[in-house]
Amino acid sequence: MKQEERASIIRVVSDLIKADGIIDTREIDFLDDLREKYGITKDDEIFAESLNLAKALNIIAMTEENVKHSLMNDFNRVAMSDDFCAKEEALLLIALRLVLTLNTPYEASVLSVDSSVISFENSQILYLESEFDDKTNEQMERFYREICSEVRLSGFELMYLPKVSEHYGSIAEADFLRIAEFLYPKVSEERLFSIIKQMQNLSTSSFCNEQLATKLSMKELRTINPSFLIKIGESAIGENRNDNFLIVEIADSPLDTIRYVMDLFAECYHNLRLNYIQESKGRFIFTGYYRLIFDILMLRKGVRSTIVIDPLRERICFPDADAKIDKIHRREKALYALFLLESASGGINFNKPESPRQLERYQKRMKAIMKKYRMIYRMFGGEEDKTPNIEIPEIRLPMISLLKKQLSKLSKVLYHVDDYMIHRNIYGNYSVSIPPSMCYCCGISQSDIKLLSESEDWMKISAL
Numbered sequence: 001m002k003q004e005e006r007a008s009i010i011r012v013v014s015d016l017i018k019a020d021g022i023i024d025t026r027e028i029d030f031l032d033d034l035r036e037k038y039g040i041t042k043d044d045e046i047f048a049e050s051l052n053l054a055k056a057l058n059i060i061a062m063t064e065e066n067v068k069h070s071l072m073n074d075f076n077r078v079a080m081s082d083d084f085c086a087k088e089e090a091l092l093l094i095a096l097r098l099v100l101t102l103n104t105p106y107e108a109s110v111l112s113v114d115s116s117v118i119s120f121e122n123s124q125i126l127y128l129e130s131e132f133d134d135k136t137n138e139q140m141e142r143f144y145r146e147i148c149s150e151v152r153l154s155g156f157e158l159m160y161l162p163k164v165s166e167h168y169g170s171i172a173e174a175d176f177l178r179i180a181e182f183l184y185p186k187v188s189e190e191r192l193f194s195i196i197k198q199m200q201n202l203s204t205s206s207f208c209n210e211q212l213a214t215k216l217s218m219k220e221l222r223t224i225n226p227s228f229l230i231k232i233g234e235s236a237i238g239e240n241r242n243d244n245f246l247i248v249e250i251a252d253s254p255l256d257t258i259r260y261v262m263d264l265f266a267e268c269y270h271n272l273r274l275n276y277i278q279e280s281k282g283r284f285i286f287t288g289y290y291r292l293i294f295d296i297l298m299l300r301k302g303v304r305s306t307i308v309i310d311p312l313r314e315r316i317c318f319p320d321a322d323a324k325i326d327k328i329h330r331r332e333k334a335l336y337a338l339f340l341l342e343s344a345s346g347g348i349n350f351n352k353p354e355s356p357r358q359l360e361r362y363q364k365r366m367k368a369i370m371k372k373y374r375m376i377y378r379m380f381g382g383e384e385d386k387t388p389n390i391e392i393p394e395i396r397l398p399m400i401s402l403l404k405k406q407l408s409k410l411s412k413v414l415y416h417v418d419d420y421m422i423h424r425n426i427y428g429n430y431s432v433s434i435p436p437s438m439c440y441c442c443g444i445s446q447s448d449i450k451l452l453s454e455s456e457d458w459m460k461i462s463a464l
Contacts, residue, residue, distance in 0.1 A: 008056035020086035052112035090269035165202035194319030311379035330380040347431030
């Protein structure tokens with residue numbers, strides 16, 4: 001047996017012994033037997049401290065079937081060596097059984113995540129998918145109460161984000177803002193409004209990709225089929241801590257899948273307490289995954305923020321990152337807004353063609369572009385007759401350069417800040433690589449935020 005295999009065994013055994021927070025001398029006695037059986041040395045145990053649970057299980061999963069069978073028997077005996085299987089041990093055991101046992105009806109894996117930024121709470125089960133799946137979501141909606149009942153009977157709480165979003169949407173926006181200001185007094189009102197909008201329009205796939213995979217570096221979730229995510233414990237990795245999760249892929253039915261997992265859990269542990277978080281109108285839940293969602297959205301680490309064009313206050317805001325561009329002239333802000341608007345249709349090409357026929361179309365297009373820019377410039381408080389002529393490179397290029405310099409200053413808070421820059425592609429088109437779904441505008445009130453594509457004023461400009 002290789003050292004990494006021996007170290008992986010001790011990693012799993014160590015987590016099982018520490019799972020319930022109590023170390024029984026009988027567990028240490030059994031550990032001595034395992035050291036002798038698998039030839040585990042002190043160096044193997046030191047090496048094990050650098051392995052997370054997910055990596056250890058991946059290594060064990062590659063061993064021969066008879067070895068895995070023997071190990072599963074030993075892991076079960078470790079959990080029961082003190083004559084009691086705690087809830088934490090039971091969770092780890094069902095993960096081991098699903099990952100290491102042949103012919104289980106569901107694909108399963110374990111994910112270990114650094115918990116130094118945000119630690120997940122126990123007893124919640126989260127539905128995840130990286131792309132919207134019609135069939136599974138239809139069943140999640142249809143059997144939502146039955147699935148909730150199954151997990152509650154086992155002492156868990158189901159987190160299905162569309163239902164969470166529905167709950168947040170039932171709270172009046174003004175009340176929601178008051179609650180958010182109370183919870184996060186240092187956060188700007190604009191950013192709170194943006195986060196409230198996100199919470200009221202939660203999408204499982206976008207939360208999976210933009211929040212969990214990007215902010216929390218759970219990269220494995222970028223490509224995940226409909227699955228249930230269950231926290232199964234924590235591990236010490238050197239001086240750091242990891243949260244460990246079991247991911248169980250849904251085959252045909254989410255209800256059948258969760259029943260199978262809960263039945264496995266019941267074989268090891270008999271729950272005596274129902275975990276029930278009650279949703280009701282005007283009641284803001286701030287615990288478990290409800291709190292976790294809020295905290296994750298508040299994180300400024302690697303934020304891929306929406307953009308809010310705010311002409312009345314002469315600024316461009318990035319509310320999710322609590323950042324803005326306001327210390328430059330209105331001509332640059334108006335230019336940035338123009339590029340955001342035009343990027344949805346492929347950007348702007350300023351190259352003058354040589355063909356007379358093409359030149360005529362170019363001049364017509366430039367006339368429309370300049371008309372749009374004048375209108376936007378006026379919205380930012382500029383005088384229409386003093387609108388800069390952005391057709392002239394000597395005027396346009398320094399403005400783009402200044403915008404790039406200002407955006408570069410936000411690199412520590414904006415994820416992929418390069419996407420927010422104005423770029424010119426090989427065809428000569430200038431655009432910003434931010435999708436229209438992330439581009440908003442602000443009206444007279446700071447709370448009056450809507451998509452550019454849904455604003456009458458900006459739609460009129462776009463249609464010119």
